[in-house]
Amino acid sequence: MTKIRGSSLKKKFHQGLRKLFGVLPANFRFSIYRRMVECDPAPDLRLELKIADTQEELEDCFKLLHGAYVASGFMLPDPSGMRITIYHSLPTTTTLCAKYDGKVVGTISMIREGVFGFPLQSVFDLQQVKAKGGNIAEISALAVHPDFRATGGAILFPLMKFMHQYCTEYFDTRHLVIAVNPEKIELYEALLFFERLQANVVDQYDFANGAPAVGATLDLHHAAEIFKAGYKGRPSRKNLHRYFFMQNLPNIKLPKRRYFTTNDPVMTPALLDYFFNEKSKVFEAMDDRKKSLLWSIYDLIEYRRILPMLSGTALESHPLRRHQRYSIRCPAQIRFDVDGRSREFVLNIIEISLSGFQAECRIDVPLKVPGHASIVLGAADTSEVKAVALRSKVTDVGVFYGFRVEEADVVWRSCVTALEMGQTSADLSLA
Template structure:
């Protein structure tokens, strides 16, 4: 009886503290949150942070996520004991994991805009974010194993740092967006300087089992300045500016890429079949439009047996590209003959296919011209091809030109072939 009374007293005491804390002005609450930060600049060497790429790593991530979501009421229990979403099937989604002594203890996923859009698009307007230019990534599926939730951020902060480093250096991302429970939004606002997409709370967010949600965004282009001002003068363990923007953690295992790609796809045909057909009904429950979009992404014959079947007219109104496009971020130059002589144009290539590429160009380049282009597809991968400028698209983010290749050279073909099968990292570094 005494233990029950003590437990009841603790609950009432904590509830009273939360109520008292809630009446403080937001700046005062945020300052208290920032003083509670404890980010270890020298984590235990047994902690490893990497991309989840094996079946075992992905299963462990999905199980931790499932248990956390079920406990919070954000989903109903699944027979597989895993939370698997259609977005995890896309090559534009990357799942990170934190491992301690070889055991997965935390996970987070970054969903870059792909054929399914973003989960939070169903309830939040992103037009204001898009208008600022730059790629967007939704941060989702964050969970830490129960055994490590009371470690004072020993898993959470390294995982968040890995996410930030990956998004800025490898994922070609400017804006982060999140949809979180109203009870947790202030932590993101106070510690990470997220700004709400809208003041009102969404009462029913389908992606979280109808739970309420608040949307927020962080502009990584200006984040360093904002963090520097907010954490100025703080000790190393309480300074998230130094932690995120200056510190190097040996625990983080960044991907090694042969090409300057912006995605790290890991879903082989076997993994797709295991997670989305055998362990769940995700593929079966997709509508025909999304099934057709999956077929447009995974065009290789090896994937056909594991992709969901659709009706004969399901692709009507959704024409598939003759050549699949792949996200990349690399420099290049195209040279045209002009009456004044040869004129070079500096390019920033953002997308490639077997037959062409799309690039940003700050100079006035006329359509219809043919010239010679040299594209740096990787650190030691330079392709020289004859191209024609065929399309021009002006946006608030810049001017983008579409180029058609007369004939791809060997290096270009090898790059596209590697992108087709997702082999862009260690397995092709030899």
């Protein structure tokens, strides 16, 4: 009884301190938060940061997440002992893990916009963020093992650095968005310079078991200069600008890719079956609309026995896109013969399929004129295809063209096949 009473008094004392701290001016509070930063520029090499890509790593991440969310009241206990969401099933979601001595001690997920949108879109408006251009990634599913939560950011800061580096260098991301508990939002504002999406707090956020939430965003195009100003004059171990933008951590194992893709899909048919059918009821609980969207992205025969059947619509009548599109960021040149002379255009390709691609160009591309494109799909893979621009679209961030590939070579077909199978790492045969 004495122990319980002591714990209650301690909790009330901390609540009182938070109330007193809360009356201080925001700039003063944020400055105090930044003074409390402690980031180790040379973490123990027993710490490894990588993409969770094995069944064991993913399972450990989902278990760690389940424990943290249940303890915080953000979800009810699940019989699987794991927190697995529909977003984890998508190739546009990447889960990172921090491992210490081979054991998963931290995890975080990045969700690029896919067929299900973003979790926080159910309660927050992203139109102002989208209007600025560039891809968005929702940062979600953050958890640190209880044994490391009192270590002054020894796991959290390396994990956040990995997330930032992955998003900027590999995930083709400009904007980060988050939905966090109101008690935590000031840490993101003070330390990482997130800005709120809206002033008010959402009272009930279904994705977190009805807990209150605050939405916020960070524009990575301007983050370096903002961090530099905010941490000006801070010593190395308390300087997140130096840590995020200038420091190299050998603990981080970045993905090796054969092609210039922007996603690192890991969900094989076997992994999808294990996590979403065998260990959880995520697929079973989906409505027909979500099931059909899932079928539209996993349309290879290897996935058919794994994916959930539609309850109200026969599979044969389900409309699937003829050729699935894949996110990529690669340079290209295309040559047209116009009015008796040859003209070359520099393209930035952002999406490909077996039958075409989408690209940005800074000057007007002639439509419905056959051309020859040289496309650098990877460091050792250049494709030569015949293509024609069929349409153009003017946006706030540039002009984009839709091309049809009239004649593809073996390099193009091999790349698309690898993307279809989710096999894009550098250890693929270069034959």
